[in-house]
Amino acid sequence: MNQFKSLRASSLYCPKCKTAQPVRERLLLILPDREIYDYLCSSCATSVGTREVRAAEMPRPPLILH
Ligand SMILES: [Zn+2]
Numbered sequence: 001m002n003q004f005k006s007l008r009a010s011s012l013y014c015p016k017c018k019t020a021q022p023v024r025e026r027l028l029l030i031l032p033d034r035e036i037y038d039y040l041c042s043s044c045a046t047s048v049g050t051r052e053v054r055a056a057e058m059p060r061p062p063l064i065l066h
Contacts, residue, residue, distance in 0.1 A: 012048045014041040023048055 014021040021041045028038040028050065039049040 012039055012041075014044065014046055014048050016044050016046045017041060021048070025051075 010022060011020045012023050013019070021043050023039040024042050026038045026040055027035060029036040032055075034052050034054045037051045037053065038047055039051065040046065041048050
């Protein structure tokens with residue numbers, strides 16, 4: 001029953017629903033030094049916020065040797 005445990009932002013205020021709603025995270029833009037994520041209301045799909053992740057803060061992908 002912990003399926004939402006990994007979500008960083010489980011709910012944000014939605015101006016359209018006029019209440020806090022569960023949100024879905026969507027990758028909006030990939031830039032050379034950062035990625036921008038969009039948060040969408042899960043009820044009405046209105047964008048309720050964005051988040052920037054700098055490349056330095058991203059976990060380094062594991063090195064895969066073939
Ligand atoms: Zn909404």
